[in-house]
Amino acid sequence: MRRVKIPTDPFKLEQxxxxxxxxxxxxxxxxxxxxxxxxxxxxxxxxxxxxxxxxSVAERLPQAFWFRKTVGVGKALDLLMLQLKLLASCSMYKVTPEGEEERVLLANDRPLVEQVEDGCTVILQAV
Incomplete structure (x- = not known):
């Protein structure tokens, strides 16, 4: 897969x-x-x-999904585990835009739209 150089110019980065x-x-x-x-x-x-x-699962490429804006994190996590055929319980983390190293644990009792932005990357990690 070809790596794309991410622009450093703020205008081009936004585009x-x-x-x-x-x-x-x-x-x-x-x-x-x-x-x-x-x-x-x-x-x-x-x-x-x-x-x-x-x-326990082979490395997978990132997959894109969409949810209704009204869905909660707990329900979204259940749906993702069903779609991805995961058996173990998982936690959902949001990757912060500043870097891949910083992760924020999402609260299961709050709506997903309150905790992540459209187009955000989340990580499912087995507990």
């Missing part, structure tokens, strides 16, 4: 992020099997990229 978000929206699939692409308007969706860090 790059917008294009990457559009690409993610295009390849994202509904995480909830009850949701259909035509049943939920784009303004009611939250798109995230999911990476799995689990020793």
């Amino acid at each position: 790059y992020r917008k294009v990457e978000l559009l690409k993610m929206r295009h390849r994202a699939v509904p995480c909830d099997p009850n949701d259909k692409v035509t049943s939920v308007p784009i303004t009611e969706r939250l798109h995230i990229e999911v990476r799995v860090e689990d020793k």
Whole structure:
């Protein structure tokens, strides 16, 4: 896979992020099997990229999913475990935009939209 050099110019960086978000929206699939692409308007969706860090599962490429903006973190975690066929219990972390090293544990009792932005990357880590 070809690595793309991320621009350092603030204007070009903002354009790059917008294009990457559009690409993610295009390849994202509904995480909830009850949701259909035509049943939920784009303004009611939250798109995230999911990476799995689990020793028992082979390394997976990040996958893009979308959720309804009303879904809670606990429900989103259950749906992701179902979609990704994970057996162990997991915790969900948000990767901060500043760097891959800094992670924030998401609270399961709060809505997902309050804790992550559209286009954000989250990590599922086995507990």
